[in-house]
Amino acid sequence: MNSDKWVSVKKIYKGWSSESKYIIKDCNNVKYILRISDIADYDKKKHEYGIIKKFSSLDFVMSKPVDFGICNNGKNTYMILSWVEGEDLEEALNQMSEQEQYEAGWRAGKILKQIHSIKVDDSDINDQSKKEKMLHKIDLYLKSGIRVEGDEAAVNYVRDHVHEINRLPKVYQHGDFHPGNLIHLCNSDVGVIDFNRNNVGDAYEEFFKLESFAVEVSIPYCRGQIDAYFDKNVPEIFWRILAVYVAYSSLNSIRWAIKFGQDEVDGMIRRCKASLEHYDNYKSVIPSWYSSF
Structure with missing residues (x-):
């Protein structure tokens, strides 16, 4: 892609990724979205670009691959993807009726099923x-010095x-499929962005x-969804396997958040406590919120 034709470049600050992102x-x-990574991640990013190419053959709106290569005198890799125009679904949901929220989740669930079909x-x-x-990682959590009251239920599960x-x-x-990485389109459809955590594994994860x-x-x-x-x-x-991943991630995310500061740790602790409540301290494998709507 010829950068001589660019008329503006604006840095994006949102997100957890270590790479630099620009509109x-x-x-x-x-x-378009431009993602810049260290050259040490070249193989990883090249593979990611290949996975995005696979996803782009499917029938939904997403950040499609445009260009990939090396820049800054060999110090960085770059990836250019198409821009998905719309509103962050996480924010848009707050303006929808409950039925519209359900329908947005329905569209997202059908997209996820397509992704898993490859x-x-x-x-x-x-x-x-x-x-x-x-x-x-559960053992590392237990040794981290940050514990949540009642966490034994999650550990044991x-x-x-x-x-x-x-x-x-x-x-x-x-790899990171939730409303924060989805876009609410003008026709009320759903678009998908941020594939940098893509992986291979269990669909239910x-x-x-x-x-x-x-x-x-x-x-x-x-x-x-x-x-x-x-x-x-x-x-x-599905419920049995999902409960394992929820219990595990609710604990592991607390330790993971340490490097981002106390506010993020506190947020993960709050979510862990909520999960313990939703799963009745893992005496139930179906979260209480599922039947509340």
């Missing part, structure tokens, strides 16, 4: 044991049920971000 506009008033290349399947990694995970075929994951970030925004949206994915026939195994 660029060309002489034809077309907008056949995974054998070369992309990681043989690393997810179970051992999760148990190790993970340890007792972690064998449930990875029982399904591997899928390509978006994608849903724990509902508990982490979406329930506090819109319960109808969360219900809609789940109902759409399963055509309103949610299997019991």
Whole structure:
């Protein structure tokens, strides 16, 4: 892509990513997103660009691949993607009726089902044991010095049920699928952005971000996403596996947030406490919010 045709470059500050992000506009008033990463991440970012190409063949609005390469005298990699025009879904949900929120979740659930439909290349399947990694990180949480009252229920649930995970075929994951990474389009459809956490793994793992970030925004949206994915026939195994991921992430995210400061740690502690309540200290595998709408 010829940068001589760019007429404006504006830095984006939102998000957790370590890479630098910019909105660029060309002489034809077309907008793109530019992502700059360290050259040490070249292989990782090249693979990410390839995954985005796979997703771009599907039938939904998303940040499509435009260009990828090396810049700044070999110090950085760049990725240019199409810009998805619209409003952050996380913000738009606050202006919708509960039925409209549910319908937005329904559209998102159908998109997620499409993402998971792509056949995974054998070369992309990681043989690393997810179970051992999760148990190790639970141990790190317990040693971190930051504990949540009643967290033993989550710890024990993970340890007792972690064998449930990875029982399904591997899928390509978006990796961070929640309203904060979705766009509300002018026709009320949903667009998808931010694929930088893409991965290969259990399809049901994608849903724990509902508990982490979406329930506090819109319960109808969360219900809609789940109902759409399963055509309103949610299997019991889904709830058992999801509860493992929710319990694990509710603890691990507290330790993860330390590097971002006390406010973020406090936010993750609040979410952990909410999860314990929603799952009745993991005596139930179906969160209470699911039946509240």
